[in-house]
Amino acid sequence: MELEKMDENDWRYHGEGNRSLVVSHVQNSQVLRLLKYPMDDAEHARQTTDQAFRHIQNIVDYSKNVMKPLLGEECVHHGEAVKLPLDFLRQLSLKVQQERPESRCDKVMDTFSGCALCLPNLTQLSACRLSKRSPQLCIEIKPKCGFLPFSQHVTQEVKRRVCRFCMHQHFKLANGKWKRMSRYCPLDLFSGNKQRMYFAIKHLLEEPQNNFKIFTSGELIYGCEDDRAKQQDLCELAQRLRPHFPSGQPPSNKALLSELIQAIVGALLGTLEPGHAGEPQRRAPAESRAYCQGSPLHPELLRNGSPGLPKHCILYRILQTQMLDSLDIEGVYPLYRRVEQHLEEIPKDRGRLQIDGPYNEKFLEKVVNCPSEDDGSVEYAVGKIHQYRVAMTAKDCSVLIALAPCGQDDTLEPSLEIQPSKPGFTSSVSILDLDPKPYENIAHQYKLDSKIVSYYLWKMQTEKEQHQQQQQQHPPPALASHLYREGQDCTLVFQPV
Ligand SMILES: O=P(O)(O)O[C@@H]1[C@@H](OP(=O)(O)O)[C@H](OP(=O)(O)O)[C@H](O)[C@H](OP(=O)(O)O)[C@H]1OP(=O)(O)O
Numbered sequence: 001m002e003l004e005k006m007d008e009n010d011w012r013y014h015g016e017g018n019r020s021l022v023v024s025h026v027q028n029s030q031v032l033r034l035l036k037y038p039m040d041d042a043e044h045a046r047q048t049t050d051q052a053f054r055h056i057q058n059i060v061d062y063s064k065n066v067m068k069p070l071l072g073e074e075c076v077h078h079g080e081a082v083k084l085p086l087d088f089l090r091q092l093s094l095k096v097q098q099e100r101p102e103s104r105c106d107k108v109m110d111t112f113s114g115c116a117l118c119l120p121n122l123t124q125l126s127a128c129r130l131s132k133r134s135p136q137l138c139i140e141i142k143p144k145c146g147f148l149p150f151s152q153h154v155t156q157e158v159k160r161r162v163c164r165f166c167m168h169q170h171f172k173l174a175n176g177k178w179k180r181m182s183r184y185c186p187l188d189l190f191s192g193n194k195q196r197m198y199f200a201i202k203h204l205l206e207e208p209q210n211n212f213k214i215f216t217s218g219e220l221i222y223g224c225e226d227d228r229a230k231q232q233d234l235c236e237l238a239q240r241l242r243p244h245f246p247s248g249q250p251p252s253n254k255a256l257l258s259e260l261i262q263a264i265v266g267a268l269l270g271t272l273e274p275g276h277a278g279e280p281q282r283r284a285p286a287e288s289r290a291y292c293q294g295s296p297l298h299p300e301l302l303r304n305g306s307p308g309l310p311k312h313c314i315l316y317r318i319l320q321t322q323m324l325d326s327l328d329i330e331g332v333y334p335l336y337r338r339v340e341q342h343l344e345e346i347p348k349d350r351g352r353l354q355i356d357g358p359y360n361e362k363f364l365e366k367v368v369n370c371p372s373e374d375d376g377s378v379e380y381a382v383g384k385i386h387q388y389r390v391a392m393t394a395k396d397c398s399v400l401i402a403l404a405p406c407g408q409d410d411t412l413e414p415s416l417e418i419q420p421s422k423p424g425f426t427s428s429v430s431i432l433d434l435d436p437k438p439y440e441n442i443a444h445q446y447k448l449d450s451k452i453v454s455y456y457l458w459k460m461q462t463e464k465e466q467h468q469q470q471q472q473q474h475p476p477p478a479l480a481s482h483l484y485r486e487g488q489d490c491t492l493v494f495q496p497v
């Protein structure tokens with residue numbers, strides 16, 4: 001990147017999350033990830049360039065030295081911290097402002113520090129990694145936490161039955177974050193059972209929220225950003241996807257979307273190069289991965305048994321990393337209090353304990369080799385907190401799946417392992433958003449966990465009482481409708497064209 005030639009017209013708005021705004025280059029397969037701050041955050045506006053650069057370098061180090069060894073060399077792109085002209089950033093910020101979703105405009109892009117993260121554009125992967133000739137089709141999934149807590153510190157029994165995502169849905173709807181409930185359940189996606197995975201992705205398609213996006217040629221064509229009340233149009237999506245399907249096209253829109261889902265399942269279960277991801281293996285009790293009572297799937301389907309994920313597939317690696325959270329926030333919070341107390345007494349220990357990094361090999365060693373027994377030390381507490389933070393990153397990351405029709409891949413780079421997914425497609429997977437979660441977030445996480453659970457319990461109790469009242473007023477007919485649960489058929493919800 002030639003700094004003196006940086007021109008805002010070469011970049012366009014690509015997307016954003018809670019912490020960063022992403023712009024993509026109009027010609028090269030590159031993106032710039034710029035951090036965002038609350039408008040009134042004077043502290044960040046006062047940061048020096050060196051402090052801001054250090055912050056971004058910390059993100060790169062964390063991705064490269066901590067997350068990459070745990071998740072696998074080939075699917076993590078750590079990027080590079082870059083310094084950019086302030087004038088370019090100001091112009092860029094003005095240019096992208098009108099494209100930003102209103103719901104994200106409570107924060108402003110950092111135009112003060114002159115620092116950003118430069119990464120390959122992973123939504124254009126098919127251009128650079130799969131095939132030069134194949135169309136670029138890319139799916140982004142933010143799978144969230146794929147297991148039920150197995151920690152003895154869990155005090156609310158419901159947490160062992162219903163997963164956090166499913167409970168959180170009720171809280172999000174009540175707060176107005178979303179207008180409709182998602183029927184997606186992460187435990188279905190992480191089950192390794194192809195049927196359950198199929199339904200999980202179908203539910204993502206039907207109600208994507210911020211968990212599912214589709215890009216073609218690097219452009220977002222499907223996914224909910226701002227109009228949170230708008231129902232997604234699956235027919236229109238199917239039409240737009242047609243050119244990306246191999247010859248011998250599925251006859252109907254429904255069949256086409258079904259093939260897409262199967263291709264995604266295949267990519268998620270495909271074997272990555274073995275031996276690159278970190279050890280040791282985390283063993284959680286089987287019931288923590290079995291099923292969630294919040295899932296709309298028929299109990300029979302859930303009981304049929306799930307084989308678990310094959311080793312060396314991307315979901316297995318993510319789940320293993322998520323399961324570093326062995327204590328649950330309820331077990332981690334008292335350890336956080338222990339560390340806080342220690343730091344009040346000996347503030348200079350913050351550096352030695354690597355609370356804010358550096359994220360180097362020593363940090364990874366503390367994560368991987370943290371003892372399982374609490375000896376009362378601050379070192380044990382910090383080790384568990386490090387593990388929890390790494391797990392939090394894995395619970396909030398996104399998977400990008402680039403799909404290309406088979407038979408057109410005569411230009412595949414030989415060094416890259418491309419897996420057959422569903423016959424008809426080849427795929428390549430990567431993981432993004434691997435930032436460190438701040439140590440200070442633990443107090444917030446603790447409160448949020450309690451709010452989500454309390455709200456869910458209240459909601460279930462209220463619904464139960466309403467149901468009982470209704471039954472007293474209008475007794476049900478002989479064939480009880482409760483024998484049937486939602487989501488038993490394979491029908492995708494969409495209108496005929
Ligand atoms: O707490 P959660 O599960 O709601 O996750 C937050 C995400 O909300 P989600 O439920 O996925 O819509 C949230 O995503 P959105 O802003 O809702 O798109 C962020 O990813 C947030 O991470 P960070 O604090 O910005 O680093 C996430 O916060 P962390 O929990 O990862 O700190």
Ligand SMILES: Nc1ncnc2c1ncn2[C@@H]1O[C@H](COP(=O)(O)OP(=O)(O)OP(=O)(O)O)[C@@H](O)[C@H]1O
Nearest residue numbers: 015016017018019020022119120121122123432433
């Ligand atoms: N390297 C990349 N290539 C292509 N697209 C990217 C890349 N990095 C990020 N994006 C896109 O930009 C969006 C926002 O990026 P990212 O998830 O990193 O933001 P964030 O603010 O950290 O998110 P969160 O809300 O989860 O904290 C992603 O959902 C993805 O669509």
